[in-house]
Amino acid sequence: MGFLSVNSDHSIKASPRFCNLSGHMTELLEIHSPNPTLHILFIPGNPGIINFYKDFVESLYELLQGNASVTAIGHISYFLIILGEVSFQDWEHGRLFTLEEQINHKVDFITHELQNSNIPVILVGHSVGSYISIEVFKRASHKVVYFVGLYPFLTLNAESSKQTAIKKLTASPTLRLIFSLFVALMGLIPGWSRFIVTKTIGSSWSDTAIDAGCSHLLKYHTIRNVLFMAMTEFQKFSEEPDWKFLRGNxxxxxxxxxxxxxxxxxxxxxxxSKNAPNVSLSIEKEGHDHAFSCTVAGSRWVAQHVATLIQKCLSTL
Known part of the structure; x- marks a missing residue:
């Protein structure tokens, strides 16, 4: 198929699209192949803001030489629509969504958007998106042929002081409210928000990631959902990973x-490696980090890695 070689003919920009899934407005970032042999569904971590992954999605499509359609699906209530001079931020009217509800949302996408296609689906998940992808794999095994988890968040890390602090923050409704109001305040003035992002969490980010952070992340409804979903993640991940499913697949x-x-x-x-020894495991040693999609170099390297895995997968189908 000629995968993995870069060709400017296949350098196409990802397009945003909004669709209604079971009553929930959903943001997609997609590139459609004219003659796809497979469909790659990318599920983000938390925050589930797909604009953070634009460089990754475009790089992956390019590396696969246009042989695969690529769709990144955002989480419910994590986006902003701007029509002219009017912005629509909280489509869910303050409702907060659990990890399980976000999983069901991704299953609904396959059911309503991909069910009538004979093209196989490959799931790619980042962070908690890896856990969501595994659950989607279980419920849509008739469509999914392969899954790639990037920097996976599947279980709690008791040795991490950062996780401990975030867990305490998300467990308290009062702290979640205060933090959400504080973040929203920082995002009220566009000039401030860009300065704050570039001087704090986004000092090494690409322009694409900085724009996503300013336009989507520093919003009250977004941060409330980020923290609420995180609370349900910590509750769920006190359990062991599903070793039976991992071994069986x-x-x-x-x-x-x-x-x-x-x-x-x-x-x-x-x-x-002990519980499911035939799972393909790799360690990235190029100096990228968990937020790989926030740099062009990280997006490109991880896209290359995923494209290589997909090529190996297709050779066995």
């Missing part, structure tokens, strides 16, 4: 870990 699963990633620690790498 290990030839269809791959994970990429980072060197120093508290969300996807290397002890999880070791546990997977």
């Amino acid at each position: 290990q030839d269809q699963i791959a994970f990429l870990f980072g060197i120093d990633d508290h969300w996807g620690p290397l002890f999880l790498f070791e546990e997977i």
Whole structure:
């Protein structure tokens, strides 16, 4: 198929689209192949803001030489629509969504958008999107042929002080409210928001990621959903990963870990290698991090890694 070689003919910009899934307005970022042999569905982490992954989506499509359609699906209530001079921010009218509800939302996408296609689906998930992808794989195994988890968040890391602090924050409704109001205040003035993002969390980010942070992340409804969903993640991840499913499908699963990633620690790498030894496991050692999609170099390197895995997968189908 000629995968993995870069061709400017296949350098196409991802297009945003909004659709209604079971009553929930949903943001998509997609590139449609004219003659696809497979459909790649990318599920983000938390925050589920797909604009953070624009460079990754475009790089992956290009590396696959236009042989695959690529869709990134955002989480419910994590986006902003601007029509002229009017912005529509909170489509869900203040409702907050659990991890389980976000999983059901992704299953609905396959059911309503991809069910009538004979093209196989490959799931790619980042961080908690890896867990969501596994659950989607279970419920849509008739469509999904392979899954790649990037810097996966599947279980709690008791050794991480950052996780401990975030867990305490998300467990308190009062702290969640205060933090959400504080973040929303920072985002009220566009000039301030860009300065704050570039001087704090986004000092090394690409322009694409900075724009996504300013336009989507510094919003009251977004941060409330980020923290509420995180609370339900911590509750769920006190359980062990589903080793039975991983063992039963290990030839269809791959994970990429980072060197120093508290969300996807290397002890999880070791546990997977013991419990499901045929799962494809890799460690990224190029100096990227959990937020790989926030840099052009990280987006490109991870896209290359995923494209290589997909090529190997297709050779066995």
